[in-house]
């Protein structure tokens with residue numbers, strides 16, 4: 305089912321040749337590659353991309369140039385080769401082509417990535433973490449995970465992301481999955497405290513596993529949320545990975561309590577110096593009955609994140625994504641299998657790691673059946689949930705959309721400890737959404753011109 309077709313094999317062969325050529329001497333081969341692109345892109349479909357790339361290559365001091373070059377100086381050559389092949393060839397090229405076919409054939413979303421909670425067990429107890437609510441007892445067994453990956457690859461999904469709980473509690477199974485599926489790229493959101501020399505050696509051996517380590521600013525901020533000593537363990541893990549030339553990134557959750565430290569230049573410099581190649585920023589989500597809504601950032605704090613991350617993209621050699629403010633690059637909400645979905649440790653197939661409602665379970669439904677169930681089809685029909693991509697989320701910024709989808713689809717709360725009524729979640733998010741709307745519309749209109757956002761006079765007048 306997941307074997308490549310003749311056309312896919314030819315594409316793979318051609319791109320591998322280019323990657324091999326690129327690997328020999330990037331200083332010479334990158335400009336040459338651009339020359340080829342100029343010749344082949346006769347109708348200028350990729351003119352803008354080519355211009356951006358040309359600008360990067362024209363200045364060795366440019367932060368993007370430094371980031372690209374660092375992949376050759378800082379990363380093990382075999383790990384880099386496998387990453388490029390899995391990410392560019394399998395995940396992006398073969399994968400997206402195959403996803404498109406399945407999308408057309410079944411009129412449903414097919415994801416680019418699947419996020420799975422390997423376990424609800426965790427060695428830490430972070431404030432506001434949903435995993436803590438699930439208790440320590442749930443696990444997705446190896447055979448089930450392997451089956452999900454086989455199903456996914458058949459439909460073009462080659463990217464698998466592990467979460468928890470703490471996924472590295474299941475180190476041995478992670479390495480086994482990496483070995484069983486060398487054509488996939490695996491990533492894990494981890495607190496980093498279980499990364500040691502032996503595990504790093506295993507990462508070097510399998511070559512297709514990349515950790516995204518949670519770190520919330522500096523020592524005080526990290527330890528106040530994750531527990532005393534966590535920060536030093538994280539720094540130690542990063543040192544091991546850097547020394548072994550393994551790629552890794554940072555996963556950062558911003559809250560009303562840490563925006564200032566997490567958006568600071570010192571913090572970005574710390575990540576770069578530690579060796580992180582990417583940093584993913586997440587907005588604190590008020591999910592679960594035990595959530596702390598006061599931890600949601602204020603509109604002013606969100607504006608700070610929005611502006612600072614965009615500034616750092618011009619100056620710092622690290623690839624950043626701010627999931628709540630980068631919807632414009634991916635067409636808004638990516639959940640509900642449009643680009644990704646989440647399977648929790650109980651097997652519930654949720655639209656997103658932050659949306660704890662489901663109408664299917666991987667122990668009872670195939671992936672394709674889940675994609676075609678009412679909840680995911682409601683996502684497909686509703687996306688994007690807002691024309692203003694700074695208000696992408698059907699929960700956080702458009703809570704009526706999630707309430708409507710959950711009620712219409714008959715989805716149930718997947719919180720095993722304390723099921724959350726969708727109306728309660730709506731009640732927490734609605735005032736927040738109303739507070740953010742004017743600031744979001746102002747930022748969006750300033751950067752993109754009028755998008756006809758809610759409350760805007762031009763939308764009402766149709767101008």
Ligand code: SF4
Nearest residue numbers: 637638639656696697
């Ligand atoms: S549901 Fe919300 S948090 Fe999840 S992907 Fe969509 S916009 Fe992001």
